[in-house]
Amino acid sequence: MATNPDSVRILVPVGMLGAGFPPETVARGLALGADVIAVDGGSTDSGPYYLGAGTAKTARAAVARDMRLLLRAAATAGIPLIVGSCGTSGTDAGVDWVAGITREILAAEGLDLRLARIYSSQQAAELDLDRIRPLPPAGELDRVTLESCANIVGMMGHEPIAEALTAGADVVLAGRATDTAVAAAYPLLKGMPAGPVWHAAKIVECGGQCTTNPRAGGVLATVDATGFTIEPLDPANACTPTSVAAHMLYETVNPFTMREPAGTIEVGEAVYRALDERRVRVEGSRFEPAAQHTIKLEGARITGYETMSFTAIRDPHILGQIDTWAALLRKMISEWVSGTIGLGEGDYTFDIRRYGYDAILGELDPAAGPPREVGVMLLVRAADQETATAVAKVANPLMLHLPTPDMDYLPSLAFATSPAETERGAVYEFVLNHVVEVPSPTSLFRICLEDNR
Numbered sequence: 001m002a003t004n005p006d007s008v009r010i011l012v013p014v015g016m017l018g019a020g021f022p023p024e025t026v027a028r029g030l031a032l033g034a035d036v037i038a039v040d041g042g043s044t045d046s047g048p049y050y051l052g053a054g055t056a057k058t059a060r061a062a063v064a065r066d067m068r069l070l071l072r073a074a075a076t077a078g079i080p081l082i083v084g085s086c087g088t089s090g091t092d093a094g095v096d097w098v099a100g101i102t103r104e105i106l107a108a109e110g111l112d113l114r115l116a117r118i119y120s121s122q123q124a125a126e127l128d129l130d131r132i133r134p135l136p137p138a139g140e141l142d143r144v145t146l147e148s149c150a151n152i153v154g155m156m157g158h159e160p161i162a163e164a165l166t167a168g169a170d171v172v173l174a175g176r177a178t179d180t181a182v183a184a185a186y187p188l189l190k191g192m193p194a195g196p197v198w199h200a201a202k203i204v205e206c207g208g209q210c211t212t213n214p215r216a217g218g219v220l221a222t223v224d225a226t227g228f229t230i231e232p233l234d235p236a237n238a239c240t241p242t243s244v245a246a247h248m249l250y251e252t253v254n255p256f257t258m259r260e261p262a263g264t265i266e267v268g269e270a271v272y273r274a275l276d277e278r279r280v281r282v283e284g285s286r287f288e289p290a291a292q293h294t295i296k297l298e299g300a301r302i303t304g305y306e307t308m309s310f311t312a313i314r315d316p317h318i319l320g321q322i323d324t325w326a327a328l329l330r331k332m333i334s335e336w337v338s339g340t341i342g343l344g345e346g347d348y349t350f351d352i353r354r355y356g357y358d359a360i361l362g363e364l365d366p367a368a369g370p371p372r373e374v375g376v377m378l379l380v381r382a383a384d385q386e387t388a389t390a391v392a393k394v395a396n397p398l399m400l401h402l403p404t405p406d407m408d409y410l411p412s413l414a415f416a417t418s419p420a421e422t423e424r425g426a427v428y429e430f431v432l433n434h435v436v437e438v439p440s441p442t443s444l445f446r447i448c449l450e451d452n453r
Contacts (some may be wrong), residue, residue, distance in 0.1 A: 042085030090176025120175030
């Protein structure tokens, strides 16, 4: 009868699949006895487009490069490889995209690894509104909003991944998953205590970000009965109590707690201790199971179609009164669009962003005095691409020659591209920040174990 190990070593090579990592760091992780390789494959950090369109942020060649190294490592060491949130947003199309890359590599390399796909896309018609509740600051969800989503995914915890491993998978390609679940699944399956496992998973979710040199590669976390130890895979890199503890501040509302589908990580009493100049030991972490298992839903819908123009201003007279110029540009665009193509305020929207002046912080920008040069981005949004582009074209002469009210000549500004108008296509917005109560941790997800041996 098999017994659970005394410890489990989790190798996390990089914060996101496709970002690249030094191959020698993975080799060192194997030499240190890694039991599993876990890596996140996605994020919502880059906005709703990737979920709405169901496409990946990362380049295929970059994902293939990382996967080739990791598949070789997993086969060499005889340990599982787990990838979460495949294809950036974790849609079914994203899982299939990474699975296609993986199959090509397995065949080319002659690797005998069994593949499992876990799908997390959800159909609006199959979701029970009565079991869905909002997360702040979202409001109550209605059926119209739910059905307007181009794509919906459920964010799985560790349970579907553990089920795929138990079924015999060597490589698990999961749809949308919590970053922590990807690293937590294997040690939990092997009987490690939930408190240290979940805390360690949170610390290693972004690879080397918990080290003093995040660009030097990933980390290895060793979880045991009383806590976990974490060290960088690069011998020249280091973890410190501060660098490790600081990662609990990353993307969390409360640095002492974090909710997972199955419960809450509690680290308020955790103690961080340096074992030497490179390694940190953490003890005292707890995990409180939830009374009701919930799955977070993410959904994005099309809000219109967008066309962009970008011009640059270096005229010191205009830059000395850039607010006046921008207000005039807004006024003139509205008047010209109304007078030339007959569109009113309800037919389109536009935004003017002044890069080099206040495009990032807006009114919060502490800079004072006129800028040296400013890039002006015009973003026009309408119900269809033709209308958005028509508005941008009407604005073209204004963005090229608009003077301030006190100028007696026409300035010449500089378009960044020719043509000046760039059609950006469909624009998406996130509309779901909700959780759904589920009868079991795996009920929303579909596991497909491939018989490719």
